[in-house]
Amino acid sequence: MLNANLSPDVVNGFLDGKPKLLLIDGKFVPAVSGRTFDSINPATGKVLAQVAEGGVEDIDLAVAAARRAFDDGPWSRFTPFERQAVLLRLADLVEANFDEIAMLDTLDLGAPITNTRARKQRAVALLRYYAGQATTIHGQTLPNSSAGEVLSYTVKEPIGVVGAIIPWNGPFGMAVWKLAPALAAGCTLVLKPAEPAPLSPLRLGELCLEAGIPPGVVNVVNGPGSVVGAALAAHPGVDKISFTGSTATGQAIVRAAAGNVKKVTLELGGKSPNIVFDDADLDAAVPGAAMAVFANSGQICSAGTRLFVQRGIYDEFVERVSVFTRKLRVGSPLDPNTQLGPLVSEVQLERVTGYLESGKAQGARAAVGGGRLLSDDLAGGYFVEPTLFADVTDQMKIAQEEIFGPVISALPFDTAEEAVARGNATTYGLGSGVWTNNLANAHRVAKGLRAGSVWVNCYQLMDPAVPFGGYKMSGTGRESGPDHIEDFLETKAVWIKTG
Numbered sequence: 001m002l003n004a005n006l007s008p009d010v011v012n013g014f015l016d017g018k019p020k021l022l023l024i025d026g027k028f029v030p031a032v033s034g035r036t037f038d039s040i041n042p043a044t045g046k047v048l049a050q051v052a053e054g055g056v057e058d059i060d061l062a063v064a065a066a067r068r069a070f071d072d073g074p075w076s077r078f079t080p081f082e083r084q085a086v087l088l089r090l091a092d093l094v095e096a097n098f099d100e101i102a103m104l105d106t107l108d109l110g111a112p113i114t115n116t117r118a119r120k121q122r123a124v125a126l127l128r129y130y131a132g133q134a135t136t137i138h139g140q141t142l143p144n145s146s147a148g149e150v151l152s153y154t155v156k157e158p159i160g161v162v163g164a165i166i167p168w169n170g171p172f173g174m175a176v177w178k179l180a181p182a183l184a185a186g187c188t189l190v191l192k193p194a195e196p197a198p199l200s201p202l203r204l205g206e207l208c209l210e211a212g213i214p215p216g217v218v219n220v221v222n223g224p225g226s227v228v229g230a231a232l233a234a235h236p237g238v239d240k241i242s243f244t245g246s247t248a249t250g251q252a253i254v255r256a257a258a259g260n261v262k263k264v265t266l267e268l269g270g271k272s273p274n275i276v277f278d279d280a281d282l283d284a285a286v287p288g289a290a291m292a293v294f295a296n297s298g299q300i301c302s303a304g305t306r307l308f309v310q311r312g313i314y315d316e317f318v319e320r321v322s323v324f325t326r327k328l329r330v331g332s333p334l335d336p337n338t339q340l341g342p343l344v345s346e347v348q349l350e351r352v353t354g355y356l357e358s359g360k361a362q363g364a365r366a367a368v369g370g371g372r373l374l375s376d377d378l379a380g381g382y383f384v385e386p387t388l389f390a391d392v393t394d395q396m397k398i399a400q401e402e403i404f405g406p407v408i409s410a411l412p413f414d415t416a417e418e419a420v421a422r423g424n425a426t427t428y429g430l431g432s433g434v435w436t437n438n439l440a441n442a443h444r445v446a447k448g449l450r451a452g453s454v455w456v457n458c459y460q461l462m463d464p465a466v467p468f469g470g471y472k473m474s475g476t477g478r479e480s481g482p483d484h485i486e487d488f489l490e491t492k493a494v495w496i497k498t499g
């Protein structure tokens with residue numbers, strides 16, 4: 001007997017068979033062109049919903065609405081306390097509606113229902129954390145050495161209209177992560193979800209209206225990244241872009257944003273090292289190493305895909321991770337026991353299976369997995385086997401490029417210095433892991449790694465209060481943490497001659 005909260009029927013009110021529209025200026029409207037696209041359930045390959053496909057004209061309308069709401073709309077008159085109150089109301093609504101939100105992401109992205117339901121705490125915590133910050137924004141009074149009596153102080157002001165472009169690998173959480181600091185700071189927003197997972201960000205838009213966020217403050221425009229995302233990145237009415245996605249698209253956004261010198265923050269790809277020393281607690285490191293990649297079917301930017309294992313334990317460790325991996329339950333995302341669902345789309349399936357073939361062709365050995373997962377009950381779905389490649393060398397494509405699928409490359413190493421040097425030998429610098437019981441070793445390696453996060457004897461922990469982001473080509477700026485809100489603020493210096 002299925003728990004009612006776990007039934008797909010929970011989304012029937014939202015997915016009522018009619019096309020899902022764009023949210024512009026407080027109203028749900030069709031695209032100007034009237035076009036729609038299909039959102040696919042990747043577990044079945046079947047159409048889940050029709051979604052309005054925005055174009056350049058829709059971005060113009062959304063930016064104009066966000067501009068009005070920022071420049072002279074009611075939002076510009078909201079006090080910090082009122083912004084806080086509205087964000088806290090939104091947090092309560094997200095909490096109350098999370099069964100539906102989790103199910104939308106399970107259906108649209110293919111993430112297992114147990115995992116999407118577990119994301120509730122983080123989504124709600126993000127909203128409450130930034131709500132708290134809304135009333136803490138402040139400038140400083142600063143001494144200056146000008147002749148005569150001159151007072152100088154700073155004021156923090158919202159940066160303006162934010163374009164938030166998000167990926168598909170955690171659509172609801174990503175949308176919240178961009179929206180909450182922007183609204184806490186007093187900005188308005190045009191949110192551009194990713195094509196394979198457009199639904200839950202639209203539900204967030206509905207909840208924003210229900211929470212009392214005025215029209216135009218939050219706009220949601222779906223559509224092709226190359227059209228809608230590019231238009232947003234280039235739009236002269238947008239003051240800042242906050243982007244999460246691939247490094248190549250991040251580079252395109254920086255170029256597009258140059259036109260009006262938008263402020264840009266980027267959270268991009270990774271090829272993160274996860275380093276296991278021979279003194280580690282292997283009972284913890286084995287599942288730690290596996291789930292550092294297999295969580296969300298490997299579709300996480302900071303996945304620990306380069307598994308460096310100290311040579312003395314390499315064979316044993318590869319064997320133990322393989323045994324662990326064979327026991328993982330891959331299957332229908334609707335089954336509460338499922339640990340890995342499908343990949344998000346046919347495009348990703350082709351990308352990932354391409355890398356599996358490349359690994360084998362370049363001489364890596366699939367200790368477990370290595371191919372597409374086909375069975376009668378998974379028919380039509382984009383499933384691949386969780387895979388661990390052994391005998392990988394640093395030069396192989398699978399050890400160099402972001403795969404964004406459930407694929408681990410296991411590489412032996414001898415010394416800590418070598419592990420750090422090889423761990424750093426990539427253009428990326430997002431996540432990293434260290435497994436050791438030697439405290440000094442843990443500190444030394446953490447210091448040596450050029451990455452935005454170092455997880456010691458754990459992996460992928462995140463918290464609204466702790467910054468996350470990338471070194472090198474993994475991005476610029478940090479999300480979460482006490483300083484994140486600064487990215488949505490301008491600093492004004494005021495000089496007053498008092499003498």
Ligand code: NAI
Pocket residue numbers: 165166167168169192193194195223224225226227228229230231233244245246247249250252253267268269270300301351402403404
């Ligand atoms: P993408 O980076 O192209 O897509 C992310 C977002 O950017 C989507 O909303 C998309 O519509 C938008 N976009 C695409 N082109 C744009 C443009 N020219 N201007 C503005 N916005 C644009 O990633 P995609 O194609 O979905 O996935 C390809 C690969 O990227 C994945 O296999 C993975 O390796 C990597 N990726 C990394 C993510 C991360 O969190 N670091 C998330 C998603 C993908």
Ligand code: MG
Pocket residue numbers: 039040041042107108109196197198344
């Ligand atoms: Mg989908």
